[in-house]
Amino acid sequence: MNEENYKSGFVAVIGRPNVGKSTLMNNLIGQKVAIMSDKPQTTRNKIMGVLTQKDAQILFIDTPGMHKPKHKLGEYMLKEAEGSLRDVDVILFVVDVTAEMGAGERYILDNLENVRTPVILTVNKIDKIEKTKLFAIIEKYTAQFKFAAVVPISALDHTNFEGLVSEIKSHLEPGPQYYPEDMITDQPERLVIAELIREKVLHLTKEEIPHAILVDIEEIVTRPNDNLYVRAVIYVERDSQKGIVIGAGGRLLKDIGRLARGDIENLLGSKVYLDLWVKVKKDWRNRPNVLKSFGFE
Numbered sequence: 001m002n003e004e005n006y007k008s009g010f011v012a013v014i015g016r017p018n019v020g021k022s023t024l025m026n027n028l029i030g031q032k033v034a035i036m037s038d039k040p041q042t043t044r045n046k047i048m049g050v051l052t053q054k055d056a057q058i059l060f061i062d063t064p065g066m067h068k069p070k071h072k073l074g075e076y077m078l079k080e081a082e083g084s085l086r087d088v089d090v091i092l093f094v095v096d097v098t099a100e101m102g103a104g105e106r107y108i109l110d111n112l113e114n115v116r117t118p119v120i121l122t123v124n125k126i127d128k129i130e131k132t133k134l135f136a137i138i139e140k141y142t143a144q145f146k147f148a149a150v151v152p153i154s155a156l157d158h159t160n161f162e163g164l165v166s167e168i169k170s171h172l173e174p175g176p177q178y179y180p181e182d183m184i185t186d187q188p189e190r191l192v193i194a195e196l197i198r199e200k201v202l203h204l205t206k207e208e209i210p211h212a213i214l215v216d217i218e219e220i221v222t223r224p225n226d227n228l229y230v231r232a233v234i235y236v237e238r239d240s241q242k243g244i245v246i247g248a249g250g251r252l253l254k255d256i257g258r259l260a261r262g263d264i265e266n267l268l269g270s271k272v273y274l275d276l277w278v279k280v281k282k283d284w285r286n287r288p289n290v291l292k293s294f295g296f297e
């Protein structure tokens, strides 16, 4: 893996029920899917699947709540959904080419107007219509909204998956591979949360702390009120680094926690209580057992 050219990012998959979102995820990601749906739902925005390639890793997230609210809670959910749509890199708006564009689609498009994230119109089920009719259908959508791209696919037949993936990649920025390629885990969220915290530490400490840190998520618990409790430990190599990360009066650690918590909440759509600790683990990089205990081989 060439780290400098590696891209990664989050993609929200939205669209009315039955347009083929699940079929797309299952067939696009196949064996490599890290499905969380059969686990108790800890978050509103679930990670649906992870697509790992040589040059990129794409994390697909599910964003419920993008439908016309019928009550106050619905409005709240919609705000949350809009918030998470701002934080992803790309939105896949999946539509069914055999169904008329309806109020549901218009409603989603209206709400996407306020979200700056690029939207790819993913026109699904093209196996069911004649090619000559496709253009007129697409035009109805493009007349309503300025899409970053329009990609016709058949999720069922695997048609044009390459086109879709390369379009997604063109909107991703350089980033880490969040998940080991073949990792099978019941909690892929752990790695993403760890990476977000790590990113804040490196950002706020500038060059003072080189890449000598490791973040371990010791515990994630969903509280009865649906809030998430996360206990994380930032491991550094030396006592002096511990002092830097904590900062005078604990101020820097507080900032790290605040920023990381904001990102985690945006990403997962749950309120988060982040319990952050800093510990010294000497020379962890040179000790294979330590690396192993963090999931590195």
Ligand code: GDP
Residues within 6 Å of the ligand: 015, 016, 017, 018, 019, 020, 021, 022, 023, 024, 124, 125, 126, 127, 128, 153, 154, 155, 156, 157
């Ligand atoms: P979701 O509610 O958006 O997740 O939609 P599903 O993935 O559950 O699909 C709804 C129905 O549409 C299922 O019966 C799928 O088999 C069917 N479907 C999904 N994608 C395609 C496609 O590309 N072509 C055809 N012909 N049917 C599809």
Ligand code: MG
Residues within 6 Å of the ligand: 021, 022, 023
């Ligand atoms: Mg589905």
Ligand code: K
Residues within 6 Å of the ligand: 086, 087, 088, 089, 117
């Ligand atoms: K963004």
